[in-house]
Amino acid sequence: MRERMPFRRIGVEDAQGLLTQGALVLDVRDADSFRRARIDGAHNVSTFNLSTVIETTPKNKPVLIYCYHGNASQEYARILSDFGFLDVYSLDGGYEAWRETLRASPGVPLDDAVRLWLAENGFPAGGVNAAIDNGSTPLMKASHKGRCDIVRRLIATGAELGLKNNDGNNALWLACVGAHLDVIDALVEAGVDINNRNDNGATSLMYASSTGKAPVVERLLLAGADIAVETLDGFSALDMAATVECLTLLRAAARLRDAGAATLAAGHRA
Incomplete structure (x- = not known):
């Protein structure tokens, strides 16, 4: 036993x-x-x-x-x-x-730069997880604006990566809207849900693909974004590719995925 x-x-x-x-x-x-x-x-x-x-x-x-x-x-x-x-x-x-x-204990104390940024953007003092317009948090707004310095400081002080706005999007989506690659890297490094699905079932990869943001698509794929996820209507990031560059990147990722699956299956049969 x-x-x-x-x-x-x-x-x-x-x-x-x-x-x-x-x-x-x-x-x-x-x-x-x-x-x-x-x-x-x-x-x-x-x-x-x-x-x-x-x-x-x-x-x-x-x-x-x-x-x-x-x-x-x-x-x-x-x-x-x-x-x-x-x-x-x-x-x-x-x-x-x-x-x-x-x-109660947000970790690293807020520094003056973050306090000033919160005030300038309409957030309450010390409200690192406060939500204002459309449920937007400081982390979402800083990600949208490309303020990687503020993003990193907010994360250090206890900003929650899992929060979503009223559309179901997290901070990563907002970073992709602005095509801020350094912010995307910071959020992924901190453990953000790279495959978060919003209220329509769409992921950040789908958004980047549908808007032709090839550098963002590439960054998300390198970070491990799932190309197989589909929206509520059954569309994947590959289906939504708006440019040849995005289509090429996603097809290459699909080939790698299929090759890996085939290798795994062959190993199981051996």
């Missing part, structure tokens, strides 16, 4: 330290809650895809699990412990505790 490896319950402060160690972060809330806001870098897991996580994750990799309030995460933690995972943690208080802690 396999020996149970007990999981541990930890608070937000310890969880933040765990993230610096490269822990795998699993969000076991419902998909809509996950899309709206989450811990940066988290993966949404349910009973439907948990087996994949168990099969593909090294047993010695630290795993942090959180839910809404810290109850369901303990059940998932027990399962991983039963399967031999050595370093499993359940976040006490869940995402609500995480959010409240960040709200």
Whole structure:
């Protein structure tokens, strides 16, 4: 009989330290809650895809699990412990505790440049996650304007990457609107959801493709954007390509994807 490896319950402060160690972060809330806001870098897991996580994750990799309030995460933690995972943690208080802690302690204090920028753009003092016109947050507005310096400072002070505006778009979409490649890089580096789908099911890659922004398409593809995602009407980024340059980039990405799938299938048959 396999020996149970007990999981541990930890608070937000310890969880933040765990993230610096490269822990795998699993969000076991419902998909809509996950899309709206989450811990940066988290993966949404349910009973439907948990087996994949168990099969593909090294047993010695630290795993942090959180839910809404810290109850369901303990059940998932027990399962991983039963399967031999050595370093499993359940976040006490869940995402609500995480959010409240960040709200009370935003991390790096706001510097004068950020305070001034917030005031100039109509945001309340210290409101790094405040929403104004169309649900736009400071991170979204700074991304749209190409202020990479402000974007990086906002992220450092606790700006939430998972927030969306009233159309369901995140900060990455706004960076793509302005074709600000440095901002795109900063957001991807910080863990933004590169495949976020808005209210129409469209991703940033689809937007860039449909507007002929080839450099943005290339940057998103290099960052791992999924070309297979479709809108609610069934259109992909490849279907929407507005220029030859975008079409060429997306076709090349599709060929690489298909070649990888064929190699994987051949390996399974061998």
